[in-house]
């Protein structure tokens with residue numbers, strides 16, 4: 001039976017005391033749990049998620065390092081899977097933010113509640129997490145559910161995250177400089193970091209179990225979204241029929257979920273996510289290579305060296 005939240009909290013308070021710690025960009029503490037840096041409340045939520053989540057074979061788990069294209073993947077997976085349930089012109093995406101249609105397991109559902117009611121979710125359940133592969137609950141690892149990961153160039157991911165947090169500076173968030181933050185990420189210290197460990201964990205899993213884990217790249221999706229939409233549909237067991245292809249359904253889904261479309265929808269321009277983030281903060285620029293506007297070539301070179309070393313032999317590059 002599930003321990004009450006209070007009890008788990010005491011146990012985790014004790015656990016936190018023994019974990020390595022570092023300062024985050026905003027001066028709060030990060031703790032290294034199972035090799036991954038995180039805020040205390042997300043360590044708590046991760047443990048709760050690990051202990052209590054029961055995967056179903058039909059589940060679709062969308063995974064990512066924060067600011068790597070999660071919102072886009074949520075929109076795409078939801079729309080592809082539910083296309084026979086909702087005609088595209090009446091897609092729930094038009095009136096509901098992607099983060100509400102596909103909640104985060106640790107960030108939303110297990111943060112304050114050890115037994116969120118997930119039974120009422122329509123099947124297949126589409127759920128998301130930023131937890132690294134190695135920290136996924138056994139129930140996910142041992143079931144036949146599907147996992148999709150989206151990876152992004154770490155320099156663009158960094159700038160995206162940096163700009164995201166800079167948007168909250170007015171709320172007394174004292175961030176270190178971009179140079180200091182960059183120094184920290186080169187040492188692997190950032191929420192859910194090191195980023196290379198995160199990416200590699202899912203990359204290796206996708207190589208070993210290609211029928212269970214699909215590895216996507218933000219940059220590839222920008223380059224050829226139709227191909228990626230088709231791959232995603234095939235992987236999720238709902239390939240497009242010839243008729244659908246002829247009718248242009250792949251193009252329509254790509255367009256519905258595009259940055260330009262989602263950003264301009266009223267629902268995404270206004271309102272807040274339950275974590276307090278404004279919905280519009282999830283749609284900034286949506287481009288590849290924006291890091292060039294913020295980082296010097298020598299900073300980029302430094303990260304490229306780190307990545308070259310860390311990803312060497314994996315067959316993966318950015």
Ligand code: A3P
Pocket residue numbers: 064065066067068069070071072156159160161163257258259260262282283284285286287290
């Ligand atoms: P930028 O800050 O570079 O613009 P996440 O969804 O994981 O939080 O990642 C956010 C990043 O994805 C932001 O990047 C955001 O603009 C971009 N994004 C959001 N929706 C998108 C879409 N439909 N297509 C492409 N990029 C999108």
